[in-house]
Amino acid sequence: MTIHSESSTGNQFSGSMKHAGADTGGSVENFMLPSAHPVQLVDPEGQHVHNDRYPLPDGPLLLSAYEKLVVGRRINEQANALVRQGRMAVYPSSHGQEACQVAAAVVLDPTDWLFPTYRDTVAVITRGVDPLEVLTLLRGDWHAGYDPRHHRTATQATPLATQLLHAVGVAHAAKLRGENTVVLALCGDGATSEGDFHEALNFAAVFHVPVVFLIQNNEYAISVPLKHQSVAPSLAHKAIGYGMPGERVDGNDLAAMLSVLSKAVERARDGGGPVLVEAHTYRMQAHTNADDPSRYRSQSDVDQWVPKDPITRLRTYLGNLQLLTEKEEQRIAAAAEEMAGVLREGLNSEPDIHPADLFEYVYTEKTSQLREQAAQLSEELLREEAGND
Amino acid sequence: MTDTALRKESPLTDASPSGVQPLTFAKALNAALADAMEADPSVVVFGEDVGPLGGVFRITDGLTARFGEERCFDTPLAESGIMGMAVGMAMNGMRPVVEMQFDAFAYPAFEQVVSHVAKMPNRTRGKVKLPLVIRIPYAGGIGGVEHHCDSSEAYYAHTPGLTVLTPATVRDAYLMLREAIRFPDPVVFLEPKKLYWSKETLDLEELRAAAAAAAGGGTGSGGTGSDTTGSAVGRAVVARSGTDATLITYGPSVPTALAAAAAAAEEGRSLEVIDVRSIVPFDDETVTASVRKTGRAVVIAEAPGFASVASEIVARVQERCFHSLAAPVRRVTGFDVPYPAPKLEHWYLPSVDRILDTVDELQWEDA
Ligand SMILES: Cc1ncc(C[n+]2csc(CCOP(=O)(O)OP(=O)(O)O)c2C)c(N)n1
Numbered sequence: 001m002t003i004h005s006e007s008s009t010g011n012q013f014s015g016s017m018k019h020a021g022a023d024t025g026g027s028v029e030n031f032m033l034p035s036a037h038p039v040q041l042v043d044p045e046g047q048h049v050h051n052d053r054y055p056l057p058d059g060p061l062l063l064s065a066y067e068k069l070v071v072g073r074r075i076n077e078q079a080n081a082l083v084r085q086g087r088m089a090v091y092p093s094s095h096g097q098e099a100c101q102v103a104a105a106v107v108l109d110p111t112d113w114l115f116p117t118y119r120d121t122v123a124v125i126t127r128g129v130d131p132l133e134v135l136t137l138l139r140g141d142w143h144a145g146y147d148p149r150h151h152r153t154a155t156q157a158t159p160l161a162t163q164l165l166h167a168v169g170v171a172h173a174a175k176l177r178g179e180n181t182v183v184l185a186l187c188g189d190g191a192t193s194e195g196d197f198h199e200a201l202n203f204a205a206v207f208h209v210p211v212v213f214l215i216q217n218n219e220y221a222i223s224v225p226l227k228h229q230s231v232a233p234s235l236a237h238k239a240i241g242y243g244m245p246g247e248r249v250d251g252n253d254l255a256a257m258l259s260v261l262s263k264a265v266e267r268a269r270d271g272g273g274p275v276l277v278e279a280h281t282y283r284m285q286a287h288t289n290a291d292d293p294s295r296y297r298s299q300s301d302v303d304q305w306v307p308k309d310p311i312t313r314l315r316t317y318l319g320n321l322q323l324l325t326e327k328e329e330q331r332i333a334a335a336a337e338e339m340a341g342v343l344r345e346g347l348n349s350e351p352d353i354h355p356a357d358l359f360e361y362v363y364t365e366k367t368s369q370l371r372e373q374a375a376q377l378s379e380e381l382l383r384e385e386a387g388n389d
Numbered sequence: 390m391t392d393t394a395l396r397k398e399s400p401l402t403d404a405s406p407s408g409v410q411p412l413t414f415a416k417a418l419n420a421a422l423a424d425a426m427e428a429d430p431s432v433v434v435f436g437e438d439v440g441p442l443g444g445v446f447r448i449t450d451g452l453t454a455r456f457g458e459e460r461c462f463d464t465p466l467a468e469s470g471i472m473g474m475a476v477g478m479a480m481n482g483m484r485p486v487v488e489m490q491f492d493a494f495a496y497p498a499f500e501q502v503v504s505h506v507a508k509m510p511n512r513t514r515g516k517v518k519l520p521l522v523i524r525i526p527y528a529g530g531i532g533g534v535e536h537h538c539d540s541s542e543a544y545y546a547h548t549p550g551l552t553v554l555t556p557a558t559v560r561d562a563y564l565m566l567r568e569a570i571r572f573p574d575p576v577v578f579l580e581p582k583k584l585y586w587s588k589e590t591l592d593l594e595e596l597r598a599a600a601a602a603a604a605g606g607g608t609g610s611g612g613t614g615s616d617t618t619g620s621a622v623g624r625a626v627v628a629r630s631g632t633d634a635t636l637i638t639y640g641p642s643v644p645t646a647l648a649a650a651a652a653a654a655e656e657g658r659s660l661e662v663i664d665v666r667s668i669v670p671f672d673d674e675t676v677t678a679s680v681r682k683t684g685r686a687v688v689i690a691e692a693p694g695f696a697s698v699a700s701e702i703v704a705r706v707q708e709r710c711f712h713s714l715a716a717p718v719r720r721v722t723g724f725d726v727p728y729p730a731p732k733l734e735h736w737y738l739p740s741v742d743r744i745l746d747t748v749d750e751l752q753w754e755d756a
Contacts, residue, residue, distance in 0.1 A: 089532055089731050140731030143535045158536045159494060160466060193465035195497060223442035224463045296441045355736040362726045369695060373724045377736060380743065 031245055034236035038248040038280045041255040044308045046316025054259040059323045065102055065254055066314050066324065067332045072098035072122040073311060074336035078343045079121070079135070083289045087347045089140035092119045096252070096284035099310035100216045102126050103257035107265050108184055113174075115154045115167040115185035119216070123186065127153055131339065132346035141351045160191040164200035164213065171209035182210045182268045184261070190221020192235055201242040201276065210268035212261065213276045216251060218283035223296035239276035251279030252310040255317075282308070355381060409592045415585040417559045417596075418448045418524075421566035422486065424597060426456050429484065432570060434461040436471055436488030436524075444488055446526055446585055468494060472501035472523070476509065479521045479575075486570060492527040493536035499544070506575045507550030519575045522566075527555075528641040528691050530583035530738055532731040539728055540692035542640075545577040546668050546701070552622060553668040555579040557643035559589035560596065561666060565621045567600040572622065579668075581641035625672040627679065631661035634685035634748055637676055637702055639665035642689045642739055649744040660748065668698055676702070677709045684715040685751045689739050694722030716751040 040049050041056050048056055057065070076098070079091040094101050097119070105126035108114060116124050121138070125131045129151045136145025137156060144155035154170075157163035167185035174181035191197055192215060204211045215235050219226050232238055239246030249260040257279060264275040282305040286293045293302075318324035359366060359374040366374070412420075426432045434449055440463040443450030452461035464471050468489060475485035489495035495502075502523065509519050529538030545553050552574055556565045562580075569576040603619035628643060629650050636646040643664050650660040661679050665672070680686045686706055690699040703718045721739045729737050 089534055137534065137730075140532065140534060142730050143727075158534070159496070190466040193467045193470070195467060195469050221437075221466050222445065223438045223440070224466070228463050229465050290445070292442075295443070351732060353732045355733070358724055358726050358729055358733055358736060367725070369725050377724070380746070383746075384742070 032240050032243075034234055034239075034246045034248045034278070038250045038278075039256045039260050040250040040253050041259060042253050042313050042317045044252075044313050046313045046320065048317065051256075051259075054256065054263065057255055057258045057262075059318070059321055061258070062255060062314065063318060063323050063328070065106055065258060066311075066318055067335060068102045068106065068126050069098050069254055069311055069314065070332050071336045071339050072102055072126060074340050075122050075125060075131070075343065078340040079138070080285070080289075082343065082347050088135065088138050090288050090290065091121075091138050092288045093283075093285045094119050094122050096305060096309065097216055097218055097281045098122055099254040099257050099314075100214070100251045100279045100281055103254060103261050104184055104186060104214055107258060107261040108182065111152065111179070112181055112265070113152045113154065113167070113170050113183040115163045115170075115183065116156050117160075117163065117186055117188065117191075118156050118158050119188065120156060120186050124153055124156065127151065129153055131343055135343070135347065136351075139347060139351065141353060142357075161187055161194035161196040161200070163187075164191075165196055165203065167211050167213075168200050168203045168207070168209055171204070171211045172207050175207075175209055180269060182212065182265050184212045184214060184265065186214050186216065188221060189215060189217040189219065189226050189235060190224065190229055191215075192238065193221075193229055198242075201239065201244070201274070204274035205243040208273045210271075211274045212264045212268055213274065214261065215276070215278045216281055217278050218251075218281050220283055220287070220297070222287045222291065223293075225296075234278055236276055236278035244274045244276060246276040246278065248278045248280065251281030252305075252308045252313070254310055254314055407594050409590060411588050412559050412563075412591050412593070413585065414556075414559050414562045414580075414587050415446060415448055417563040417591075418566055418580065419450055419452075420593060420596075421563045421570075421600075422449060422452060423455065424600070425486075425567055425570040426452065426460055429570075431482060432460070432484045432486060433478065434486045434488070435464050435475075437464065437466055437468075437490050439463060439488050445490060446582065448524070448526075448580075448585075449488065468496075468498035469501055472498035472506065475521050475523075476501060476505050476519060479519045480509075480517055484520050484522075484570060486522040486524060489523060489525045491533075491537045492525055492539040492541045495523070495525050495541065498523075502545070502551070502577075503548050507548045509550075510574065511550060518573055520573050522569045522572075522576045522578050524566075524578045524580060526582040526585075527579045528581050528583065529728055529734055530641060530691075532734070534731065535728070538734070540641075540690070540723065542577075542579055542668055543692060543697050545579075546698050550575070551669060552576045553579065554621065554666065555581065555640035555668060556621075556666065557581065557584065557628075557640055557664050559587065560591060561621060561664075563591075563593075563596050564600055564603065564619070565666065568603060568621055571604055579640060583641050584644070587644070621666050623667050623670040623672055625663050625665045625667065625675040627661060627675070628664040629660070629662040631659035631683065633659045633683055634687065634751055635661045635663060635676075635679040635683045636687050636689055636744065636748075637663045637665065637679075637706070638689040639668060639698075641691055645739060645741060646689050646744065649741045649748070652741055653745060653748065658748070665702070671702070671705065673705055673709060676706060680706050680710045680718075681713040684713050685748075686710075686714075686718045687721060687744065687747050687751070688718065689721045689744060691723050691738060693725040694720050695725045697722060719747050719751065721747050 076093045076095045082088045083091045101122035104123045124134050129146045133145040148154050164185050167183045171183040236246035236248045249256050359370045439449040440453045475487045478485045528540045545551050556562045569578050638646045646662045650662050653660045688699045688702045699720045699722050706718050721743050
């Protein structure tokens with residue numbers, strides 16, 4: 001995706017296209033250092049903040065991204081409601097983080113790969129995967145509801161940071177196969193403590209593969225605040241130790257997210273190697289419906305993030321540009337309602353579940369044990385049916 | 390952290406509960422941790438979200454408020470790190486009790502558990518002991534999405550050097566955790582999460598006294614079957630007596646087996662139920678005595694049956710009771726498939742019906 005017609009010089013990440021390795025030893029090259037403050041292009045008041053390195057995406061792109069943002073918020077709201085009604089087993093909401101989710105999906109080409117986590121439902125839907133197939137996992141029908149290869153979108157990972165290594169593998173294979181593919185892998189701030197996170201970054205740098213790692217730093221890993229997770233100057237700084245650039249960005253600023261991620265994706269696509277991007281955002285709601293956030297954070301802390309909401313600032317900015325008219329707002333609201341309707345309707349109908357599915361897809365061909373067990377279960381069900389008659 | 394707020398939220402902090410009261414499994418574990426920390430300053434509790442939140446299942450509720458952040462603390466999110474640090478702390482005089490948040494999230498720590506926790510005393514010819522407890526909420530039946538319902542006991546049971554315990558009653562939850570924390574070797578303490586909300590009316594003072602008495606009675610790594618010390622390590626219990634067949638089970642399947650025995654009794658068949666409690670060491674004596682008496686046995690467990698703890702129990706019973714058996718020993722287990730999504734788990738889990746059907750197949754003369 002190109003975010004802007006004009007191409008700026010002296011861009012972040014443009015310092016080295018060489019193979020990482022011997023040439024990075026010794027000095028930390030300037031291009032690797034994250035900026036002193038998270039990159040911001042539209043502030044909470046909806047004003048453009050100039051940045052030498054990152055151009056502001058143009059109006060039409062921002063407007064279409066804004067629509068996805070509003071739809072994303074609606075997806076979160078509707079999914080929460082469906083959990084309360086017992087229609088879904090669990091939903092980890094990304095309310096407040098929608099700018100990260102939308103940007104992660106929008107900056108990729110259809111042939112690129114996305115590696116999401118359990119919290120990244122909005123990113124997966126924004127990428128174009130059928131929403132009902134996406135929610136299969138969280139409704140509890142099956143462990144994943146869509147075809148990852150078809151959508152070039154991996155299954156939503158639950159074990160933390162494990163997917164980052166898969167992302168490196170997909171990128172490495174793409175390189176070996178001569179594909180022009182970039183992989184974007186998502187994780188949370190807590191996941192950066194896992195060994196797999198560090199192994200993934202190191203592999204990505206050593207093999208010089210086209211992966212963009214995006215950390216959604218939403219300040220909490222369930223109940224544990226960032227300061228108990230890491231005392232590094234920032235999570236983006238971790239990149240330097242592995243020999244790749246790191247960048248920090250205001251995760252509630254969709255314009256900045258698009259600009260920074262696009263640059264990182266372009267760099268990766270041009271053979272520049274991996275990049276680590278840390279988005280500063282906040283989890284406005286509970287970890288999941290099973291969580292009680294009042295035990296570890298105060299409502300006043302949460303309230304401080306309300307004025308930083310990704311939707312309101314972009315609305316103001318686009319409104320000032322006369323790009324977002326009342327009519328346009330109505331059209332977008334209708335699109336969001338339509339999405340909510342799709343989710344409601346799809347999840348209010350009973351899923352088509354077959355006990356025999358238990359034995360499917362365990363092996364390419366059922367083992368003799370599985371054939372035996374499948375027969376045992378179907379006999380059991382027949383007896384049960386007969387008993388009920 | 391807002392200590393005062395925490396104090397208010399923690400029922401164990403304001404007043405240590407005592408007297409006869411309805412107690413949940415979760416609360417019993419919580420009381421066991423608190424009492425163990427009170428009794429022994431070297432006991433430390435750590436893991437993910439165990440501090441102010443009190444663990445996602447609230448098993449560590451109030452411990453930070455009561456004992457301070459040095460005794461109960463959140464770690465960075467890294468199971469291998471948690472486990473490896475516990476090894477080092479145990480090497481240097483502490484008694485770590487670590488929480489792995491869910492069964493499948495303990496796998497990143499597997500390297501530490503298998504290569505170091507299990508082997509340290511052996512590698513050092515007993516010079517370095519590792520008195521630590523690895524608490525793992527395990528197994529299913531709670532409608533959890535993937536990676537939240539694994540029955541991982543066979544991995545641990547297969548690893549020499551680990552003691553593997555799993556309580557099934559509220560009383561055992563308290564007493565076995567106290568014993569695990571006192572134990573000189575590493576213990577994998579498997580908590581059936583579907584039992585966390587089960588309740589018994591118990592006298593906590595009596596439990597504390599029982600724990601103290603057991604502490605005086607040695608470490609109980611025996612397996613003699615004669616339960617004089619109150620130790621659960623190596624000791625199964627008869628959860629219900631009967632004469633016609635023996636149901637051998639543990640952890641989350643104990644209530645299911647008891648329900649099956651109750652249903653069978655209504656049909657005139659008397660089933661004995663053995664709660665194994667201690668997977669390693671295994672109490673052959675109690676199990677064997679029961680099967681010799683009844684002549685028939687069914688082993689019940691949630692984990693996939695192939696190469697499982699249930700398989701091991703069947704083998705041991707066949708070896709020891711061959712001449713007393715009227716029928717082959719059977720198993721009712723989970724199928725050999727990855728733990729299913731919530732909407733399918735109902736068909737996966739061993740049920741009362743499946744147990745009774747299997748019992749019916751044990752070659753009865755009247756059949
Ligand atoms: C290996 C592993 N350990 C523990 C868990 C349990 N768990 C699920 S989400 C979570 C917190 C993750 O925090 P973070 O990475 O910051 O992501 P967020 O949920 O904030 O998006 C934990 C501990 C897990 N899923 N995987």
